[in-house]
Amino acid sequence: MLDRSIGEFARFVVIALVTTILGFSTGHWWLALCAGLTVYLFWILWQQNQFDRWLSNGRRGPAPTSFGVWGDISDDFYRLQRRHRKEKQKLHAMLRRVQDSTSALREGIVALEDEGNLAWWNPAAEQMLRLRPDDAGQPLVNFVRDPRFVEHMYQRVVLQKTANQEPITLPAPGDDSRILQMEVTRFGQDEALVIVRDITRLHNLEQMRRDFVANVSHELRTPLTVIAGYLETLQSSGQAPRNWDRPLAQMSEQTTRMTSLVNDLLLLARLETSERDSGRDKVSVRELMERVASEARALSGERHALTVECDEDCILTGDSGELHSAFANLALNAVKYSPDGGPIELRWYRDDRGGHYAVKDCGIGIDPVHIPRLTERFYRVDAGRSRESGGTGLGLAIVKHVLLRHSASMSVVSTPGRGSTFTLNFPAHKLTATTSA
Template identity: 50%
Template sequence: MNQNWRGTVVRHLLVLVTGCLLLGLISGYYAWALVLGLALYLGWTLRQLLRLHQWLKQHQPEEPPPDGHGLWGEVFDSIYHLQRRDMRVRARLQAVIDRVQESTAALRDAVIMLDTDGNLEWWNRAAEKLLGLQSPQDNGQPVSNLVRHPRFKEYFERGHFHEPLELPSPVNDRLRLQLQITRYGNHEHLMLVRDVTRVHQLEQMRKDFVANVSHELRTPLTVIAGYLETLLDNVEDVTPRWQRPLQQMQQQAMRMQSLLNDLLLLAKLEATDYPSDNQPVKVAMLLQTIRNDARALSGERHPIVLEADPEVWLKGSETELRSAFSNLVFNGVKYSPEGGEIRIRWWGDEQGAHLSVQDHGLGIEARHLPRLTERFYRVDSSRASNTGGTGLGLAIAKHVLLRHRGRLDIHSEPGRGSTFTCHFSSQQRAPH
């Protein structure tokens, strides 16, 4: 209320009080005159309140307010203008919402909005096609009741949405979906679902090709390696000038066999999501065996220190874990200068179980770290050739960790060595 209306109200009250005093002067009853005047004013005010209440309760959006005088006329007009402004704002917001819904409805990817508990709030038409959601009966239902795959339930409950999840579609097993969840607002969830069937098929074709070629090359390579071994066993019957070529041929044949074995192992790891032999593994004893093998590989040229907690066990495949852990330890031996210490540590805490392999080798530049676990990626091809590496060791280690709900962290500085750390979730620890 502005200053003018305040003055008007004061003047009206002064006129009322003056009239009541004049009436009291004439009648001789000042008190009753004031009571009567104030009662009339109160009754008029209550009547205006009732008119306002009735109009607010029953009026249509475009219906003007009732006629009023003085202060109440200003109140009626102010409320009416506020309502009109609110209607315009709501119309603009509704237009924005409609445009957002129209744009998301045109997407080929599914968009699903979930509340803090994972219940469905809204989805576009693509979600009905890819996930089989139905409106309105699925509204408010937990998303885990509609996407029943065990990996999705585990993925949602863990709450770590840094990496997307690939699953078959619940409405069509031939469709392969990629799910990505993002938190927003007050811990609500936005789930994006994409059809990656074509990409998955191409990836599967690549895996099948590598596995088939590796399998087919294994037999002729075994024959070649066998004949080379026979010739070298009878080297005295061979012309001396052929001795060195035969040794080099045998060395390269062994290297090719190692490469094929790694390719076949990698194809086997990619074929399934979880190890078939998921049993408690005594990691401390496993690391003791790997350290002995690393000492033999090193030829006692590197001190290898092992600190392992025997009370920390892991659920999984001992064969696969041996392959992953030995790759990390053997790399430390291969790429460390003579006398460089390799330190192996295995421990557990409230976050889970952890393995670190630290060497004091040449180190790796930061630009190479993101690509170290790619197949055939080598920091220095000449150095890899000298050590006989296949470029698949870290790729195998990464896949083994993924199958055991783990991840690999790499920290390295040129000239100061490298540290490879495997982290396993607390759910992966095995009781004993």
């Protein structure tokens, strides 16, 4: 840039000297100098005007041919224009490839701008959401009016909250027979991406499984009750042959275990089908822990040293029966899997993140590889030992569903051979101090 300025200044000096020398030959050097500088000025303005007209016409064609500093500017600008044009072509080609690839996806992709307005979508989203080309620029919530999705959009796009936000499952707009799963992801300043999946088949299979488990479990209750009644009658009558005592005892034990399994399956089915976060009972944590401790001591038969520690009594809002089931499952598991004489600690404490119910035992412990699968139905770390203890394999699955309905979570810390600590973490908005309650 400095070299160009020096060159233009040198050109100006040369014109001034030449016109001055010519002016001395005529005796009017100052008139000649003014005329030469005027011509130079008009020449510069003419080049500027040509360049400005080229810019005003949308930079069509090559830049105008000029000399001097404006010629250098025109050449540089034209080179930048060609480079920009090549980059633009590359971006367009890349955009076409992205659009072609997303058009082949079975999942719907919707791009949003300006805090929720439709910018672009692929054919799958057009089919699932029933969009039309002239819908661009309109808010997505005009087409998906489910209140849960509207709230989900508000949390993700407007408030920019991403923590603990699961995808939304809802019927397809205008077609209740199809079930869609929608997830909103924010990026950039005012942009978001919506992923739409058709999960109708999975939803129907899951509903079929739930109905089957619930119906079969319900139908098994009556025959199990009859069998248990006759077995109890035979055992208490004293008229059965002596060699029948052991078979009757084993049959009674297995009937009891089967009844527990059916009851747990029915409870799981109810937890899955009922609405989340529906409980509004006011449950005293201290009283609940004392009740659970009494049940654990009854199961232990004084074989374990069980202690209860409640740092701060609180009122926990939720379903009292479900909360009792979750608290008791952890305590009874600690009794079942701890050796005789081992200590078991039930503790409640509160911090900035909320309230925490921890059950610590000194049992066999759990290998870290098993921890992610503990809440799966019928998953057993040690199948033989679990059956000996009389477990159904559904306790932690029930705990998981109870926690989901109470916006809570569970964490597990365990070392094989040294015991485990299961902690239920409840959010602060579920807690109320006993004094204010």
